[in-house]
Amino acid sequence: MTQQDIQDQTGWRGSREVWLDAARAALIDHGIDAVKVQPLATGLGLSRTSFYWFFKDRAALLQALQDDWEAANTQALVSAAAAYAATIPEAVLNVISVFLDAQGFSPRYDMAVRGWAHRDAQVAARVSAADDRRLAAIREMFLRFGFDAGEADVRARTIYLVQIGYIALQTEETLADRMARIPAYVQTFAGQPPSVADLARFHARHGGAGGGP
Template sequence: METHIAPETGWRGSREGWLEAGYQALIDSGIDAVKILPLARQLNLSRTSFYWFFEDREALLTALIDGWEARTTRPFVAATREYADSQAEAMLNVLACFLSGVFDARLEFAVRSWALQDGKVAARIEAADETRLGALRDMLVRWGHGEQEADVRARTIYLTQIGYISMRAREELETRLARIPTYVEIYTGQRPEPRELARFNARFMSQPGARPGSAP
């Protein structure tokens, strides 16, 4: 059955609407699905409406990759700088970024897949990896680790997390929370205090049925 396309005049949608449609196509089906005509059909808009908001498809892709930075790297770096009473709590802040879904794991997976066929995107991924690792190193140095040790610990934390995302690992929330104290101890050398774990767990247990974005 033919999909209706809106006429050339009338409602043209919005930049945010086109971006959201592109985002959904990217995370659901990959970069090859992010094309103007299919998105127009999905939005029930004319193809030419797209050009009121973007110069071309490349401009949409650039906006999507910028959005990826905003949904992943920025909250990750912010989490490494959150206030904490101890090193263990600082690490809990980082893990909470992933467990709460603030870090968009589905988008991260899609962009890393996209990078396999696009050198420019691969370069953005490489730069983001360095930024994230640097933020983790800085956090660990602030808590007393030497530069080399902080670097190795940061890589252990970060590469484990990216491995979870790349493998699309799925765990029940209760299982994840039960593993958190050991993860924190391995990552930092310090086991979280019961009060710190209670605060951490309360972030998630207060939301019945919530499903975090990815494992730690």
């Protein structure tokens, strides 16, 4: 690779991550119609031809956006549901934590992709598959703690559909209100209250976070 090649990849052409970050921001802020090569190039101060160094075409960028969304949002939830917990209340708090972590699951990203899915059957199918994967992960969490299949399914749906409702309604809560509701949410979702130690760890982890139950 020549020095010019290196400069082309890391200099004025930008990078794959730069273009993908710009596409993600455009999708979240303005919807899928804003994810077009020329407006992205203009916003980045790069040439339109720079885009094609990293992506074959717009369709490739849109595919990369879907992959990115799954890697960020879906994987965060799946990993949390599989994380170690000594009790089911602690496991439920692990899942709730995903929706409060600004560095993990992004509610606005989820909303944007779901809005896109209303206009694109392929994206709709992918969102449906992601929902199934997320629900399966939470269901498996309950199964690990001895719940039967039917109850595990209903409890998983209760957690997940409540959270999606929070996102869809763009619910806003003060930190005090949100944290005050956590023990009752856990009691409802798990059928058992969290311990004082569970809540202390949760508060220490999310003292200033926000985003849902």
